[in-house]
Amino acid sequence: MSNFNDLEYQEFWNERYKSQQFAYGTEPNTFFKNCIDQLTPKSILLPADGEGRNGVYAASLGWKVVSTDLSVEGKNKALQLAIEKDTSLEYIVGDIEQCNFPKESFDSIGLIYAHFSPDKITTIHQKLNDWLKPKGSIIFEAYSKTHLPFRENNPKIGGPQSLDMLFSVEEIKRDFPNFDFKILEDVGIQLNEGDFHNGTGKVIRGFGTKIK
Numbered sequence: 001m002s003n004f005n006d007l008e009y010q011e012f013w014n015e016r017y018k019s020q021q022f023a024y025g026t027e028p029n030t031f032f033k034n035c036i037d038q039l040t041p042k043s044i045l046l047p048a049d050g051e052g053r054n055g056v057y058a059a060s061l062g063w064k065v066v067s068t069d070l071s072v073e074g075k076n077k078a079l080q081l082a083i084e085k086d087t088s089l090e091y092i093v094g095d096i097e098q099c100n101f102p103k104e105s106f107d108s109i110g111l112i113y114a115h116f117s118p119d120k121i122t123t124i125h126q127k128l129n130d131w132l133k134p135k136g137s138i139i140f141e142a143y144s145k146t147h148l149p150f151r152e153n154n155p156k157i158g159g160p161q162s163l164d165m166l167f168s169v170e171e172i173k174r175d176f177p178n179f180d181f182k183i184l185e186d187v188g189i190q191l192n193e194g195d196f197h198n199g200t201g202k203v204i205r206g207f208g209t210k211i212k
């Protein structure tokens, strides 16, 4: 998408998160929860954590959480949720593409509906790959390239409307070739997450370990 406007995208998210209600609810994403519950709490980076439902959940389990997002409104909601759940996390507002963490900083990375502007996806994935320690884990769930007909049928399911912001198994394999995925699939899903992820759709799911 050549005419993608970063500022408009940031404003879109600030608008969405401005209201008191949590856009995707306050409970963690089910796949994220199922995966992280299997791991020993260490350090985790959650790019595009929005209102923090997943970061706050990880923090409540004892993980040292660094969340990032374009939206300051998202940060405010996440910090509020953390207080409600009696936990804490670090939250950086900004474009993850511009972040510079040292190589091999994190034990885990969670990408949950992290739909970046199309021109940045590969660069961001490469950076995330570098920031993860060997033997570190990745947890990935986001809308699939096969999702568009579901969105057209039922806009309440949510997700980007352009193909180049959606994912495929092949793209995840291409961006994370040095991983052993115990789950990597394009699957149907029934979502009931707040007001903006409701109904039937298609997602790419991945749960893997960095082998080198």
Ligand SMILES: C[S@@+](CC[C@H](N)C(=O)[O-])C[C@H]1O[C@@H](n2cnc3c(N)ncnc32)[C@H](O)[C@@H]1O
Pocket (backbone or CB within 6 Å): 013, 024, 029, 047, 048, 049, 050, 051, 052, 053, 054, 068, 069, 070, 071, 074, 094, 095, 096, 097, 112, 113, 114, 115, 116, 117, 120
């Ligand atoms: C669909 S929301 C998902 C929020 C959260 N992960 C969840 O599942 O509740 C997508 C998020 O990606 C964030 N985002 C998009 N591009 C980004 C970028 N380049 N850097 C950081 N965050 C970004 C948006 O601000 C938005 O909060």
